[in-house]
Amino acid sequence: MALAHAILTTLLDDRLTGYQLAKRFDASIGFFWRASHQQIYQELYRLARDGFVKGSVVEQVDRPNRIPYAITAKGRRRLLDWAAEPSPPATVKDDLLVKCQALALIPPAALRAQILARRVHHASRLEAYERIAAKVFPRPAALHGKALGQHISLRAGIRYERAWLDWADEACRLLRREAG
């Protein structure tokens, strides 16, 4: 059910079409919750049917009509109710850690190569987050409301990526002997 909440949250800022939402879920919000456009269109349909969002068709020539959606009062209430419920911790499901467990069988050099590849991903994520943090939130102590929330979740992203990055370095160090 949480995709619904992520969509409603995104619509707190702006009225957005499915297409625009899909782009957000590919970038900013997408760092914390991924969703494809197919999922989003389907969820928007349900949210509209149940009165949590309201779409209004904007006629266009030579391309499909745009349907921007706005959150309704009922939608806001739903977000507030959800905010009061406990958040289950995200379940970790990581191929790479399963591969670590299989080190009895798989060659250490192969595992090490995979960890190095993963390291690149986390390094670029971390760099992106830190650039945003420096540019958008240079004075964290002065933040309030929406901006404070964004800063706090960005801090989570930064700590998360740094943890994986440091782990990758440690793991490669430990595997070097084994693979050498």
Place this chain on the structure above:
Amino acid sequence: MALAHAILTTLLDDRLTGYQLAKRFDASIGFFWRASHQQIYQELYRLARDGFVKGSVVEQVDRPNRIPYAITAKGRRRLLDWAAEPSPPATVKDDLLVKCQALALIPPAALRAQILARRVHHASRLEAYERIAAKVFPRPAALHGKALGQHISLRAGIRYERAWLDWADEACRLLRREAG
């Protein structure tokens, strides 16, 4: 498809029944890959059908027959093939971070309460991991093969939990003003 690989990996150590696998996926391996018993029985059926594991029925009186499964040569080959494929980074999907993004609407005190609740979870996880690390792997530099792999993934767990714990403390500090 990755549940299949997690099961095959677990079967590298021991022949196990679905029931025993379910328990492992509720503890040790379960720290990195969760699965319910229903999923496991279904996957075992498919793995057996396709020749990656082999089950043998052990008759029992007064309770259902046990069916321990062993990994086959074909199963080992499949694990090796999988080990050579790149591991997609785990996608983060966390309610709590979406709630952070909705701080324009939801009361800071409510968010702070949720983060504190989450903090407890990560603190207890971290403590459990560190206890295992100290007890089972007191000399990390001397490890090889299977034990080295377990230690490396445990290190990931420790870094992951510590990152969330530190984040929770930082977030609560930032929210105290706002909520106060």
Place this chain on the structure above:
DNA sequence: TGATCCATGTAACAGGTTACATGATTGT
């Protein structure tokens, strides 16, 4: 000439959760 952007969707499938079902044995 080919790629990308805009803008919407359908359909099939794979993965995962929740509820239901049975039934003796052992521990509190």
Place this chain on the structure above:
DNA sequence: ACAATCATGTAACCTGTTACATGGATCA
């Protein structure tokens, strides 16, 4: 008396991914 352990499963449902479908406008 009640819960947990052992031990297997079925069925319905929800969530998420991949493939397919359309079609003009703009840019390299």
